[in-house]
Amino acid sequence: MSVSDAHVSEKLQWIQDELQSLKESGLYTRIRTLSSSQGAWLVVDGKKALNFCSNNYLGLANHPRLVRAASEAIQKYGVGPAAVRTIAGTMELHVELEKRLAAFKKVAAAISFQSGFNANLGTIPALVGKEDAIFSDELNHASIIDGCRLSGARIIRYAHCDPSDLERALKEHRSGFTRALVVTDGVFSMDGDVAPLDAIYEVTRHYDAILMVDDAHGEGVLGHGGRGIVDHFHLHGKVDIEIGTMSKAFGVVGGLVAGNPVVIEWLRQRGRPFLFSSAMTVPDTAACLAALDVLEESTELVDKLWANTRYFKDEMRRLGFDIGKSITPITPVMLGEAPLAQQFSRELFENGVFATAIGFPTVPRGKARIRVMISAAHERDDLDYGLEAFARVGRSTGVIA
């Protein structure tokens, strides 16, 4: 029985009305079903399609070494951690992962969470509270926003990627609060632009504020061999806290916080998703360890990701598409109104390409787009196949000449 056939009682009727209005305005998300593993090609709703939308930057989601590590760990440890770590003890796999993550990020300590979302929800309220202020980029990720709200601190937004506006805000407000936190996404996931972390650090250090960056889309992508945004800007030891995720380039799932050991120790005592939610599962943890092995052994996958990115973007520009201001593998194809983006996505799918339309509230109204995610899993032929489909649909919809 579909939602529209269901009998809806009076008190839930408003939800039905809201859903209907989402459908009419082209903002209703239809979730497609996959029946293959992640990779350059997928089986989507029963049909083979080129994968242009997952965050599987390095093709690790179905990498044989990760798969093998996960299944071997299951043989030894089973599947689940069975309770929160503070109560039932912590598995040696998690301890090992945290040591390895810290080494990879070139910091003294790291802690894992169940997801990047949880890492933000756990970390921000542990650092600031009612007497404090958070200076937050206006386009920060939803999980940062929710973490800020949960903390009860005053949230002061500064203009996107604008260190001089951050400075203005700090000058105006810093002295009115006990502690201060400056927080920014590293790579902004919808536009693919990168926070000017070096300039943000220069501003922040004069105002006695903790500096935190969420490197979810930088992990495995930016910096030497994918060590992330802090490595990219050579800011080792200067950024207090790096949040990360193992659900994107790492190809698995899980969150991380890396930085000063005092912060990490504090999160083991006061990070609520750490204290009140069970840890990453055994296969996830083992697969993330194998992802670190792959990343530390060679930069081959990261290099291929960037070569693919350059090729695809050059060709898209040559075709006449507006691909925004991204400087990362995230490639937004700007289309404007949500119904056009949805139609574009549907026609791409008919042409064998899976690339989802993204509209409000994920991006501002009037800035709907198709977001293409380039991966090291793509071969040149795959990218050419995708480019041909974009050219065809671009012309049939009048987006390009």
Ligand SMILES: *Cc1c(COP(=O)(O)O)cnc(C)c1O
């Ligand atoms: C994707 C993302 C997250 C969430 O990561 P998960 O591990 O999938 O929960 C958090 N922050 C940013 C900036 C992200 O892009």
